[in-house]
Amino acid sequence: MSPTLLKLAGVHTHIGAYHILHGVDLEVPEGQVTMLLGRNGAGKTTTLRTIMGLWPHSQGTIEFAGSKHRQSTPEIAQQGIAYVPESMGIFSDLSVAENLLLAARQAKRLQDLDEARLNWLFGLFPALKTFWQYPAGKLSGGQKQMVAIARALIEPRRLLLIDEPSKGLAPAIVQNLIEALRELKKQQTTVLLVEQNFAMAKALGDRVAVMDDGRVVYTGAMQELAEDEGLQQRLLGLSLGAHQ
Structure with a gap:
């Protein structure tokens, strides 16, 4: 166990x-x-x-x-501990990149994001890379869900x-x-x-x-x-x- x-x-x-x-x-x-x-x-x-x-x-x-x-x-x-609510809670007017940056406590600028972890997230959710600079509110429901989960994972978490x-x-x-x-x-x-x-x-x-x-x-x-x-x-x- x-x-x-x-x-x-x-x-x-x-x-x-x-x-x-x-x-x-x-x-x-x-x-x-x-x-x-x-x-x-x-x-x-x-x-x-x-x-x-x-x-x-x-x-x-x-x-x-x-x-x-x-x-x-x-x-x-x-x-x-990270939480992905049913409502997803993304910021519709911000880009995918900006949504992830807001969730990264250790990064102040996009350039500060951990590149290896970002590439890992792109591997999980390829649409993130495709729509990186796209307003999150204009994504499909599935793409928004991917953004919401990626935000929770942008830094290592012990519990999701x-x-x-x-x-x-x-x-x-x-x-x-x-x-x-x-x-x-x-x-x-x-x-x-x-x-x-x-x-x-x-x-x-x-x-x-x-x-x-x-x-x-x-x-x-x-x-x-x-x-x-x-x-x-x-x-x-x-x-x-x-x-x-």
Whole structure:
């Protein structure tokens, strides 16, 4: 078993008057892709935002690399955690290059970007190089998603949180994303990935946690869930086999 990089124990989160997370227990092994699945409204996005400090937890503990944290979002990012929200969060009026520069804490100018890492990103997402000086807001949905993920990877990160990267994308673009994320897996990048595309979940996931009503109700190997249609129906109300 890989060592645990991220651990949530009994985490509760309130947003205004609403109690969203009801004691989340979750472990994310280092160097693996952990899928976070569940029906709409189960609490998956709130879990990612709580880990990132965007919504503070009201109870429980979050440990990263063995240390408890309850810092601000910038301090959490400094520890090497990056977040790709469902909305992607890119700056539409800025070029692809400027979007990546803003995410690079150690670079003040484009010339300061790590050339080797930039070439690695171009290998993952060739469209970045093609549209390097193009306004990010004019890119296709799939290209914007690539920019969003590349921003999170422009500097080495210990943990990548990604929320529904395939949402609204054409199947061919989804396949490109799968291939890029597989390359990240080869480099032992630790990823916690929320995804509704179950073919993508099966292709990428090492471990899986299923949420329901603000709690994690199942954890195990992704392959075991992918092979057990009865378990899929019970936990998710559908069959992965119908989403190939």
